[in-house]
């Protein structure tokens with residue numbers, strides 16, 4: 001049986017064993033109880049309570065506005081639903097950058113108040129002090145390199161990162177630094193596939209890619225994008241497994257018509 005198949009609950013150790021055994025890791029986002037339950041039942045290994053909640057749940061243009069309290073609320077909802085998957089919670093913008101003490105306090109709040117299993121931070125050398133300080137409290141940390149959406153106002157666009165040699169070299173050095181600091185895995189977002197493969201071979205902890213090709217140790221997508229709930233975002237890397245927005249809108253139109261025409265409720269739907 002596969003490593004993931006044997007695990008009653010997925011832990012950071014399971015993910016390492018999966019990489020070592022050449023087994024791909026699956027990760028999806030979730031932000032609420034009902035969908036998190038479906039994602040867990042579907043057999044996903046890692047559920048990310050992503051700060052993409054800022055976009056898909058709150059309707060913000062970027063991930064910058066979401067707060068620590070918001071992230072803890074979403075994580076609490078997910079934790080109540082999940083039996084098997086490892087739950088990783090994004091630390092939001094402003095809760096860890098440039099201040100390792102604040103980072104530790106924020107991470108402790110996430111763990112204590114939500115019941116999540118690990119936290120994720122964006123960045124490399126700039127945030128490694130925060131990563132190390134969080135790890136001193138025994139809190140597992142996932143890194144995130146490449147396109148780091150919390151820095152959108154520095155990048156200016158959401159295009160592919162690290163195409164140039166200098167940025168690619170920094171990314172490899174950052175990945176090694178995060179591994180050395182003690183991260184249990186690293187998300188690689190929107191970087192050339194060749195570079196992502198190189199990083200995955202250069203470090204021994206798992207890499208999870210989004211728009212980073214097939215040479216990484218696992219894949220992650222934003223749930224609302226892959227289910228086709230959000231339709232205004234169609235990057236090349238995104239595979240839509242459903243077109244739920246069409247189905248949901250169709251069902252709602254039908255309901256509206258049935259109520260207006262008096263077709264709903266019928267005799268068997270009343271007391």
Ligand code: KIV
Pocket residue numbers: 029048049050051052053090187189210220222
């Ligand atoms: O917030 C998020 O959904 C993420 C993924 C894109 C990896 O960080």
